[in-house]
Amino acid sequence: MAKTKQARMFDIAVVGGGPSGRIAALRFAKSGFSTALVATNGGMPDGRTTALWQKSISLLEEIGVWPQIRENAAQLRKMRMIDDTGRLIRAPEVIFDSAELELEEFGFNMLNSNLNAVLEEHCATAKNITLVDSTVTKVDFLPQSAVLHAETGEVIEARLVVAADGRNSLVRKAADIDVRHWSYPQAALVLNLEHSLPHHGISTEFHTPTGPFTLVPLPGRQSSLVCVESVDGAERLLEMKDALIEMELERRAHSILGSFKLVSQVQSFPLSGLSATRLVGDRVALIGESAHVFPPIGAQGLNLSLRDIADLDKVLSRAAARQQDVGGQDVLKSYEANRKSDVRTRTQAVDLLNRSLLTGLLPVQLARGAGMYLAGKVGPFRRLLMREGMAPGSGFTLSR
Ligand SMILES: Cc1cc2nc3c(=O)[nH]c(=O)nc-3n(C[C@H](O)[C@H](O)[C@H](O)COP(=O)(O)OP(=O)(O)OC[C@H]3O[C@@H](n4cnc5c(N)ncnc54)[C@H](O)[C@@H]3O)c2cc1C
Known part of the structure; x- marks a missing residue:
């Protein structure tokens, strides 16, 4: 003592x-x-x-730590959302581009x-x-x-x-x-990947029936992945050997970044x-x-x-x-x-x-699809969503 x-x-x-x-x-x-x-x-x-x-x-700039962190951080210039639910009502693909807000990037991703x-x-x-x-x-x-x-x-x-x-x-x-407290019937598998194609600063979120599957740029030809799965599905992925999980994740990513190689351990977080x-x-x-x-x-x-x-x-x-x-x-x-x-x-x-x-409820699918359709087609709505995604209230106070 x-x-x-x-x-x-x-x-x-x-x-x-x-x-x-x-x-x-x-x-x-x-x-x-x-x-x-x-x-x-x-x-x-x-x-x-x-x-x-x-x-x-x-x-981070105000407290003087940003220049050092920036050296190993990747710019996030665009965000792409793809409906990969395979359901009857599917939303159109939406791309949010930081250039539309006259920004070089929305932010940065870092280890x-x-x-x-x-x-x-x-x-x-x-x-x-x-x-x-x-x-x-x-x-x-x-x-x-x-x-x-x-x-x-x-x-x-x-x-x-x-x-x-x-x-x-x-x-x-x-x-x-x-x-x-509350919990969800899902787990997030988290890992980092090297890929054969460049990401061009684009973060891609596939909306799947078990949750989002999101690839976020890291420096070079690397990205981090957060794959939200059912608890059983996450366990099945965790049990796979490296070569098999790399192939499975590439399949789920529709090969948009080419072939995958794991560069980190695979971690699992219960969703709560x-x-x-x-x-x-x-x-x-x-x-x-x-x-x-x-x-x-x-x-x-x-x-x-x-x-x-x-x-x-x-x-x-x-x-x-x-x-x-x-x-x-x-x-x-x-x-x-x-x-x-x-x-x-x-x-x-x-x-x-x-x-x-x-x-799988149809009205909910319709509402989500309509939201994404509007985000894709209606510029002011899309810009408002982009700003609100980054900080509350800025979508309303800064609208062009
Ligand atoms: C897979 C995953 C991906 C994520 N990605 C993002 C993202 O891209 N962007 C984003 O904004 N957020 C993200 N988050 C959320 C983000 O990671 C958390 O919000 C953040 O880590 C929380 O930090 P914290 O300091 O509040 O808590 P913690 O990181 O939990 O830190 C708490 C600290 O307190 C210490 N502590 C506990 N008890 C005591 C005690 N009695 N005395 C002294 N110290 C104590 C612990 O040891 C720990 O160091 C992600 C989360 C997960 C799980």
Whole structure:
């Protein structure tokens, strides 16, 4: 049992060393808050990739990490959606082109291992960040502060605790914030591929009866794949030898990128969702997967988390400028009010798209087909969808 040390006082203590926690700590430190980050370095290797949209890239630029991440990230210039359900009513193919919004790209796709390594490096040297290489085992919420107890025996006191400790958040439980859980009868197989044909910066999403099958560009002739399958179907794919799974995936991709070669392990993630009933409590704010989890469809999860961080930083900076308590209830309520609708609409949109593929109901197929038809044929509607896909509200405020 580690010995308890004397508490150190901070403006903000961030708990969790995933991308949300590290980006939040860098953002708060940059805004001038004394920040403690309780996180273990060099966690489990993460073979996934993450696609981040323009607004998220801007946040990475603001905190000074983007040039290093950009070196190993691939541009996403176009997004192609193909109805591969084989059903009676099939939607026409739709291509979203960033040039239509006068953008060079919608965003970038990157290896999580690269993203995490750059974030770790910057957190270790950032002014205003004190890194506590440990996990939090207990939190006490006091009227004027919160006190974190780390496994190493360190004690950290802060005006505000930011929970970025993932879907099983200990901080969320300590704050007595309930969650709603749900699951889907599917799993996402995730892997990276080398292919014989170039991707030209085009991400392609096939809508299949078991869920989306999405190829997302990586640098060179490589792409990441998220293949949403039934639980049994995912198990069958996982049991296949490399040569067989490569052929099967090429068949499902209709050979649009030529032949495939696996360049990573195949990982499987059960599809589930989680939503916290509140985003704040006494001296605590939730961000990232401690607040919301949904299936890896449409590259929305971390993008949503980065909008949590940007909004929280804005609210806290405004409070600090007015010499208000950054952990005070009024300040936290304002964060929650700003975030609620974005979190709800993203969670519902991902859920709806996934369920609309699973159901064979004709009215649902018709509605999905009509939506894709309009997206393909009607320019203003398509541009609105493109903007809304990247950030909430921008489709309405920026329309040309
Ligand atoms: C297959 C897949 C593909 C995805 N693709 C995309 C994509 O393309 N674009 C996108 O925007 N999103 C994507 N997502 C979602 C994205 O990966 C998540 O939103 C993101 O990883 C969540 O990060 P986080 O930091 O909130 O949580 P986590 O990554 O879960 O980090 C939580 C951290 O807290 C630590 N922790 C836990 N308990 C404690 C404690 N008591 N004390 C200290 N630390 C603790 C954990 O060790 C962990 O490091 C994808 C998700 C999946 C599953």
